[in-house]
Amino acid sequence: MKMIFSKVKLKPKQISGLFLLVLFSAVGQMLLPSFLAQMISHGVAESKNSVIWMYAAIMAGITVLSCIISFLSVKIASYISTDFAAQLRELVFSRVQEFSAAEMDQFGTASLITRSTSDITNVQNFLTLLLRVGLLAPMMAAAGLVFSAATGGQVSSVLLVAIPVLLITLTIIMIFASRYSIRLRKKLDQINRLFLESLEGVRVIRAFNKQKAESARFEEANGDYAMTAMAAGRITSLLMPVISVIFGVTTAAVLGMGAYYVNTGAMEVGSLVANSQYISMVLTSVMMLSLVIMMFPTSYACAKRISEVLETESSIRDGSFPLEKRPAHATVEFRHVTFAYPRAEEPILKDVSFVSNPGEITAIIGGTGRGKSSILKLIPRLYDPMFGEVLIDGVNAKEYRMEDLRSFIGYVPQKNVLFSGDIAENLNFGKENGTEEDWKQAAKIACADEFICKKKQGYHEAVAQGGTNLSGGQRQRMAIARAVMKKPEIYVFDDSFSALDMKTDRQLRQNLKESIGEATVIMVAQRISTILDADRILVVDDGQII
Amino acid sequence: MKNIRIFKRLLGYLKAYRLRLVLVLLAAVISTAFMVLAPFLVGKVTTTLFAGIADGVFYWETILWLLAALVALYFVSQLFSFLQGFGMAKITADVMQTIRREIDEKMHRLKLNYYDVHTHGDILSVITNDVDTINNTISQNLTAVVTQVTMAAGVMKASEKYYGEQQELLGKLNGYVEEMYNGQTVVQTFHYQERAKKEFARLNDALKTSSRKAETTAGAVSPITTRLCWNIPGVLRSRFLLLQEWQEALARQRQQEIVFSAFWMQKRRFRTASGV
Ligand SMILES: Nc1ncnc2c1ncn2[C@@H]1O[C@H](COP(=O)(O)OP(=O)(O)OP(=O)(O)O)[C@@H](O)[C@H]1O
Numbered sequence: 107m108k109m110i111f112s113k114v115k116l117k118p119k120q121i122s123g124l125f126l127l128v129l130f131s132a133v134g135q136m137l138l139p140s141f142l143a144q145m146i147s148h149g150v151a152e153s154k155n156s157v158i159w160m161y162a163a164i165m166a167g168i169t170v171l172s173c174i175i176s177f178l179s180v181k182i183a184s185y186i187s188t189d190f191a192a193q194l195r196e197l198v199f200s201r202v203q204e205f206s207a208a209e210m211d212q213f214g215t216a217s218l219i220t221r222s223t224s225d226i227t228n229v230q231n232f233l234t235l236l237l238r239v240g241l242l243a244p245m246m247a248a249a250g251l252v253f254s255a256a257t258g259g260q261v262s263s264v265l266l267v268a269i270p271v272l273l274i275t276l277t278i279i280m281i282f283a284s285r286y287s288i289r290l291r292k293k294l295d296q297i298n299r300l301f302l303e304s305l306e307g308v309r310v311i312r313a314f315n316k317q318k319a320e321s322a323r324f325e326e327a328n329g330d331y332a333m334t335a336m337a338a339g340r341i342t343s344l345l346m347p348v349i350s351v352i353f354g355v356t357t358a359a360v361l362g363m364g365a366y367y368v369n370t371g372a373m374e375v376g377s378l379v380a381n382s383q384y385i386s387m388v389l390t391s392v393m394m395l396s397l398v399i400m401m402f403p404t405s406y407a408c409a410k411r412i413s414e415v416l417e418t419e420s421s422i423r424d425g426s427f428p429l430e431k432r433p434a435h436a437t438v439e440f441r442h443v444t445f446a447y448p449r450a451e452e453p454i455l456k457d458v459s460f461v462s463n464p465g466e467i468t469a470i471i472g473g474t475g476r477g478k479s480s481i482l483k484l485i486p487r488l489y490d491p492m493f494g495e496v497l498i499d500g501v502n503a504k505e506y507r508m509e510d511l512r513s514f515i516g517y518v519p520q521k522n523v524l525f526s527g528d529i530a531e532n533l534n535f536g537k538e539n540g541t542e543e544d545w546k547q548a549a550k551i552a553c554a555d556e557f558i559c560k561k562k563q564g565y566h567e568a569v570a571q572g573g574t575n576l577s578g579g580q581r582q583r584m585a586i587a588r589a590v591m592k593k594p595e596i597y598v599f600d601d602s603f604s605a606l607d608m609k610t611d612r613q614l615r616q617n618l619k620e621s622i623g624e625a626t627v628i629m630v631a632q633r634i635s636t637i638l639d640a641d642r643i644l645v646v647d648d649g650q651i652i
Numbered sequence: 653m654k655n656i657r658i659f660k661r662l663l664g665y666l667k668a669y670r671l672r673l674v675l676v677l678l679a680a681v682i683s684t685a686f687m688v689l690a691p692f693l694v695g696k697v698t699t700t701l702f703a704g705i706a707d708g709v710f711y712w713e714t715i716l717w718l719l720a721a722l723v724a725l726y727f728v729s730q731l732f733s734f735l736q737g738f739g740m741a742k743i744t745a746d747v748m749q750t751i752r753r754e755i756d757e758k759m760h761r762l763k764l765n766y767y768d769v770h771t772h773g774d775i776l777s778v779i780t781n782d783v784d785t786i787n788n789t790i791s792q793n794l795t796a797v798v799t800q801v802t803m804a805a806g807v808m809k810a811s812e813k814y815y816g817e818q819q820e821l822l823g824k825l826n827g828y829v830e831e832m833y834n835g836q837t838v839v840q841t842f843h844y845q846e847r848a849k850k851e852f853a854r855l856n857d858a859l860k861t862s863s864r865k866a867e868t869t870a871g872a873v874s875p876i877t878t879r880l881c882w883n884i885p886g887v888l889r890s891r892f893l894l895l896q897e898w899q900e901a902l903a904r905q906r907q908q909e910i911v912f913s914a915f916w917m918q919k920r921r922f923r924t925a926s927g928v
């Protein structure tokens with residue numbers, strides 16, 4: 107919490123402005139009943155029309171004024187809360203952008219997404235509520251109590267009963283409602299899960315003609331959810347009526363007691379009417395405030411989850427080695443590298459050593475899950491080794507600024523992530539403001555030009571999220587072209603030819619060989635044909651090179 | 653346009669509940685009518701008191717009767733209000749169940765090539781959006797139509813427009829976050845962070861402006877109209893509307909939260925399960 111407020115800059119002017127407006131608004135609300143009382147005592151009781159009209163005009167004026175004030179205060183409150191949310195979102199997003207793979211693993215992508223989106227929305231909604239209700243309600247309650255005690259005498263003692271009754275009722279209903287909402291949430295999760303399963307497995311379900319069975323399974327969960335939703339709806343529909351009745355009975359009690367005091371002469375009719383309004387104001391404020399308080403725990407949990415993100419520093423530190431001073435070019439050397447994923451017990455790589463020189467191709471092969479990708483991830487410093495060093499151009503990778511290091515490494519991950527947008531935008535990941543010339547060149551090398559040219563929009567053909575509207579092989583070539591756009595000195599290919607047919611595979615390697623010049627290539631491959639022309643073949647088994 | 657389409661569909665679903673719906677509406681009307689009588693009774697109490705002062709006698713009996721009537725009024729009115737909510741809960745739950753069933757069935761009927769061009773996220777977001785709108789329409793608007801006849805229709809429209817726009821931008825922003833987080837490895841190795849931050853800032857700013865508009869129109873104008881329409885006799889009424897506003901905000905938020913978190917969680921779970 108502290109973390110959030112130390113980082114998000116709220117404008118004190120806006121807050122004090124809002125505070126003043128809310129204060130005016132509370133005073134305005136309190137003045138209305140007092141004027142009503144005066145109108146009754148001096149106007150109605152003495153049948154003086156001119157006095158009645160005067161007070162009516164004053165009250166109309168106050169109402170208009172309080173409308174303006176409430177408009178302004180809602181506006182300011184929304185400025186504060188939207189500004190707060192925007193700043194917070196930006197802070198969290200920027201922080202996550204700095205995270206290394208280790209922190210991404212630690213939180214998990216899904217959790218980070220929730221923290222950056224719906225958690226922030228939740229906190230924002232609470233802030234809005236706090237600004238709109240949390241400020242006004244205590245002032246109204248306090249002012250109402252003071253006014254009522256000052257003018258109503260004994261009548262205000264009704265509150266001694268009404269407030270506890272109200273609070274107890276609210277708590278009971280809320281407890282039931284929240285119990286239902288937890289159950290509801292679980293059942294909704296269940297429905298979503300079944301639905302998503304059907305969606306993802308739609309082909310398999312059709313192939314085995316299992317639509318009926320799947321639908322029946324879904325319908326069961328569906329009916330279950332509907333039942334719970336109905337029960338929850340019924341419980342919540344109890345809330346307003348019960349509160350209304352409490353208010354009604356309170357009003358009647360105030361009027362009854364007041365009538366008695368009017369009879370004894372201790373009270374005027376006007377102030378009785380005013381008092382019944384003061385008392386309902388106090389009750390409303392108490393109710394609103396307790397609702398805000400009930401929402402607090404959820405929002406606090408969200409805020410805490412957000413703070414956790416903001417408090418986490420990237421575990422990978424930037425170096426400062428100047429690029430010009432590199433003793434070598436296009437070389438990668440592993441020296442006795444041992445590596446374990448954060449929080450894993452066993453090291454994945456044990457004492458790995460090799461060198462790849464300019465113009466050379468180093469191929470890495472080995473069974474699945476043996477640590478091939480893990481070796482490659484150390485090169486662009488997605489992780490740091492536990493022991494030993496990874497030397498890039500003769501300097502420990504940790505010495506470079508991250509931006510510099512990655513500027514001359516062209517990494518093609520095993521999982522080819524493409525982004526929504528168009529083909530050109532995806533290629534421009536490799537080179538900001540790349541031109542059509544650059545795209546064509548890169549695509550040609552990656553053997554991607556033939557399929558791009560067939561697209562209606564060419565380089566401006568749309569790419570769906572994750573690149574799902576491209577075939578696996580097309581995606582691979584896009585990812586390679588994206589890396590080629592960089593014109594790197596070090597190419598890192600993680601199983602990047604697996605989805606290509608033999609012919610394209612050969613053509614692509616041929617193109618690469620011709621175009622990369624003195625660059626060094628490190629590639630993981632499955633096919634023997636792919637690695638035939640490698641200068642060095644490393645066989646990885648159980649985290650070791652054999 | 654979209655809303656009209658959805659509203660028509662909604663009417664189709666509600667046909668089966670015609671009788672129930674009429675009863676629910678009747679309950680709402682009765683509840684409102686009784687509620688409107690309350691200020692009259694309060695007024696009567698004060699007039700009786702004045703009369704008593706003028707005549708020099710105290711009309712105990714009349715006052716007690718009036719107060720008893722007031723309490724009874726509240727009970728009856730709120731009983732009907734509860735019946736309305738009670739009946740509505742059943743209708744809402746049933747209609748939502750039907751809609752979900754239809755979606756599920758449709759999914760099994762759709763041509764397979766539909767799945768080639770639409771991502772699961774696409775399909776899900778279309779569905780959740782529609783279902784959400786319908787759910788909101790049923791549970792809020794329908795009852796609101798009856799109890800808040802005086803609410804200026806134009807105001808609702810305007811804020812709804814901004815609200816829709818805000819939802820859309822929020823969806824875009826969340827989609828962007830998801831994409832960038834999932835592609836973190838690529839983002840980092842291509843040093844795309846700064847560009848991502850810029851794009852994010854652009855989306856974030858648009859969202860901020862839009863939600864400001866939505867909040868000021870919805871939040872500021874409706875209290876004004878309600879205050880002008882209702883306030884003079886009863887401060888109580890406007891307090892209730894504030895509470896209602898709060899409830900709506902809560903419902904909105906909860907819905908958003910449920911839809912999103914369930915969606916992400918499932919997606920995530922599925923990914924780990926299928927090993928993608
Ligand atoms: N982010 C991670 N956190 C923890 N453990 C991981 C992580 N990524 C991979 N591992 C584990 O490290 C081991 C080696 O994985 P790696 O991806 O390097 O294998 P691989 O040789 O590339 O396999 P494949 O041929 O299937 O791609 C596996 O046992 C895997 O479970």
Ligand SMILES: [Mg+2]
Pocket residue numbers: 478479480520600601
């Ligand atoms: Mg691998």
